[in-house]
Amino acid sequence: MQKELALSTVTTLDGLQSTSLCMDIGSEFKMSRFQWILNPGQEIAIPDHDFPLFVSNLFVVMPTLGCLVPGWLLVIPRRPMANLTSLDTNERKGLQKLVAAIQSRLNHLEKQVFYFEHGSVLGSLSSCGVNQAHLHIVPLPFDLIEAAIRQPGVAWNPISCQAHSLRVRHREYLFVTDSRDRAMIGLPTSPRSQWFRRLIAVETDQQDHWDYKTHSGLENIRETVQLVGQIDAHDA
Numbered sequence: 001m002q003k004e005l006a007l008s009t010v011t012t013l014d015g016l017q018s019t020s021l022c023m024d025i026g027s028e029f030k031m032s033r034f035q036w037i038l039n040p041g042q043e044i045a046i047p048d049h050d051f052p053l054f055v056s057n058l059f060v061v062m063p064t065l066g067c068l069v070p071g072w073l074l075v076i077p078r079r080p081m082a083n084l085t086s087l088d089t090n091e092r093k094g095l096q097k098l099v100a101a102i103q104s105r106l107n108h109l110e111k112q113v114f115y116f117e118h119g120s121v122l123g124s125l126s127s128c129g130v131n132q133a134h135l136h137i138v139p140l141p142f143d144l145i146e147a148a149i150r151q152p153g154v155a156w157n158p159i160s161c162q163a164h165s166l167r168v169r170h171r172e173y174l175f176v177t178d179s180r181d182r183a184m185i186g187l188p189t190s191p192r193s194q195w196f197r198r199l200i201a202v203e204t205d206q207q208d209h210w211d212y213k214t215h216s217g218l219e220n221i222r223e224t225v226q227l228v229g230q231i232d233a234h235d236a
Contacts (some may be wrong), residue, residue, distance in 0.1 A: 002109060034060075034132045039081050046205075049216055051135025054231035058094045061102065061231060064136065067220035068200055071106055071227055072138040075099070081117040081133045095135070101235040102137055103179060105228050111139035116196050119173035133155065136196065142203050144196070145176055145184055154186040 012222065028216060036044040037060050046052070053073075054061035060076045075093060075098060077084075087095065106113050116136045138144075149156045154174060161183060174186035174195055188195070201210035209215040 002065070033065075033130050034134075037076055037078060040131060049218060049221060050149065051132065051225050053225065053228055054098070054233075056094070056233065058091055059098055063221040063224040063228075064199065064212070065216055065221070067189055067224060068206055069138065069140065069218035070198070070202055070220050070223040071109055072113075072136070072220070072224060073102060073228065075135040077101070077133055077202065082121050082131070083133045083176075084117055084135060085119070086133065098138070098231075099135075101231055102228075104235075105231065106137070106139050109139045109227070110135055111141055112143065113137065113139050114144040114178050114226075115174060116144070116174070116176040118195060119175055120191075121172060133202060140200065140203075143204075144200070145178060147199055147203055148174070148176055148186065148196070149184065153192075155191065156184050156186045156187045159183050159185050 034052070034231070036046050047145075050062055052060050052062045056078075058078055060071055060078065062076075064072045064074045075095065077087065079091070081087070097185050103113055114137075116138075117134070148154075158173070171187065172191050174188060176186075176196070177183035192198075194212070197212065198210045199205055
């Protein structure tokens with residue numbers, strides 16, 4: 001059964017509701033998998049695997065499709081944009097506060113929390129078929145930063161900012177940071193779809209499950225909903 005996105009509410013897996021906002025989108029974003037988030041003003045069916053845990057006029061938070069480990073979340077801007085470098089000042093402040101609220105929900109898992117982005121341009125391989133900016137937040141039993149910088153084909157450099165403060169423009173990039181404020185930006189020699197997903201799949205011994213298009217990770221999605229619960233607007 002699909003969940004219907006009405007003009008004022010969305011319903012989560014547990015029947016919880018939070019406010020929604022309708023807006024117009026440009027034609028280049030109308031093929032986004034997140035069409036129901038970037039909706040053009042009419043009711044749109046929410047896919048069965050999307051369970052929004054937080055919805056505001058700026059962002060939606062939900063478990064990721066292709067969830068390889070419990071607790072893996074996406075933060076998706078409501079405004080159409082190819083990557084997070086396009087966030088405005090208000091959105092950057094909102095993302096910073098929202099990330100802090102999510103971090104507090106994941107602390108009890110006793111795993112290190114990482115944040116990453118496949119910074120893309122519209123229609124590129126690194127956009128992963130999504131064509132909308134989104135930040136991944138995932139608790140992991142290994143060091144994603146150390147694993148990433150060991151991979152060939154990417155020029156990595158340490159930086160002192162977070163995802164909401166990036167200033168990379170007009171080219172594809174990989175970004176990863178953690179709760180200890182280590183941050184790296186990588187410039188790949190050639191774009192590759194789902195770069196971090198492939199790496200996490202290898203490191204968690206799920207090499208054949210990296211592609212969200214063929215492995216939904218629905219059990220982990222449901223567990224993530226139970227672990228995180230609805231994020232209250234007052235917290236974020």
